Amino acid sequence: MSGTARRLGLVGLLAAAALWLLIAVPTPFVVYEPGLAAPLEPIVSVESGDEPGKGTFYLTTVKMSSVDNFWLAFRSAWSGDRELYRKKDVLGGQSMEEFAEKLRFAMQGSQTAAIEAAYRTAGVAYDIVPERLVVTDSRDPDAALRAGDIIWSADGDAVRSAAALAAALSDRQAGDSVVFSVERAGVRTQVKVRLAAGAGGEAEPEALAAALGGVGLTELRRIEPLQPGNKVTIAAEGIGGPSAGLMFALQIYDLLTDGDLTGGIKVAGTGTIDAEGKIGAVGGTAYKVAAAARAGAGLFLAPEANYDEAEAKARALGGAMKVIPVATLADAIRELEAQPGGPPAPESGGQTVTGRR
Structure with missing residues (x-):
């Protein structure tokens, strides 16, 4: 074989190896990019609610997906609307x-908080029914309790709420072992947990998390209005995370009250919410602004902590979409009422009903 042929063969082998590396070798990355801007009218309903207005509320999302090969990783790195992150930094030791x-x-937790916040703001009386306690985060991938576990009992005591777990651990000290009955991936199993601290009978999430070694807990509740006509249904299958809370609450409040809170325009936004209506910061705000712009939104509501990022992205995209920072559900409602075409503010300023627990 001539030297030229050998060189050509070597080049061919190197090219094949490079192609294999680019296409066939999995990467340690995930990519974030703009997700959906989903209209809330078909997702949120109230049994005997007001008619939907002429405008539309949109929840916005971030799309996260695995990067299957290095060719896609290189393409994503050069895209202005995509960003690469290491899987281990995002997943924290969890599987996808x-x-x-x-x-x-x-x-699920954000939906419950949104319903309660909207009921409080609209003056709707309700009851709170705890249903189950879920592990939503675990700092240690080898911990006995894992993200997604549903806790049903602790040393034989039934657990359906944070208060019930606090009562079960009230006389336990750091170093004590507790056997938990949990549901994991649809299967009941038992795990033994050595307490890192005593809970002291406190139902506060921080005290319980410290006792269990830093796991995050969420109490899933059912919010029941005293008037059946105010019952809320949310059908958001396939969408995860807590950041749609603000937009859920606005859609619910609009259906519970007279008038068109949208002012006849497309209103998008993001933000977590708690039962008192406080709006919390979220991640991926720029991607959500991009999704809202693609949907033609005229207004974007952002948590105060995310306003600068949202405003900068909106300016970079051009167009006429306005970004407004909000700290509470009441702030968001006032801002919408102040927009051209918005409904007049209630003379009483609204009524807050905390519900019966």
């Missing part, structure tokens, strides 16, 4: 399935 389960429970 465990991470998705964590986001699913976070979404």
Whole structure:
């Protein structure tokens, strides 16, 4: 074989190896990019609610997916609307399935908080029914309790709420072992946990998390209005995480009250919410602004902590979409009422009903 042929053969082998590396070798990355801007009218309903207005509320999402090969990684690195992250930094030792389960429970918690916040703001009386306690985060991938576990009992005492777990651990000290009955991936199993601290009978999430070695807990509740006509249904299958809370609450409040809170325009936004209506910061705000712009939104509501990022992205995209920072559900409602075409503010300023627990 001539030297030229050998060189050509070597080049061919190197090219094949490079192609294999680019296409066939999996990467340690995930990619974030703009996700959905989903209209909330078909997702949120109230049994005997007001008619939907002429405008539309949109929840916005971030799409996260595995980067299957290095060719896609290189393409993503050069895209202005995509960003690469290391899987281990995002997943924290969890599998993609465990991470998705964590986001699913976070979404359920955000829906409950949104319903309660909207009821409080609209003056709707309600009851709170605790249903189950879920592990939503675990700092240690080898911990006995894992993200997605549903806790049913502690040393034989039934657990359906944070208060019930606090009562079960009230006389336990750091170093004591507790056997938990949990549901994991649909299967009941028992795990033994050595307490890192005493809970002292406190039902606060921080005290319980410290006792269990830093796991995150979410109490899933059912919010029942005293008037059946105010019952809320949210059908958000396939969407995870807590960041749609603000937009859920706005859609619910709009259906519970007279008038069109949208002012006839497309209103998008993001932000976690708690039962008192406080809006919390979220991740991926720029991607959500991009998703809202693609949907033609005229207004974007952002948590105060995310306003600078949202405003900068909106300016970079051009267009006429306005970004408004909000700290509470009441702030968001006032801002919408102040927009051209918005409904007049209630003369009483609204009524807050905390519900019966």
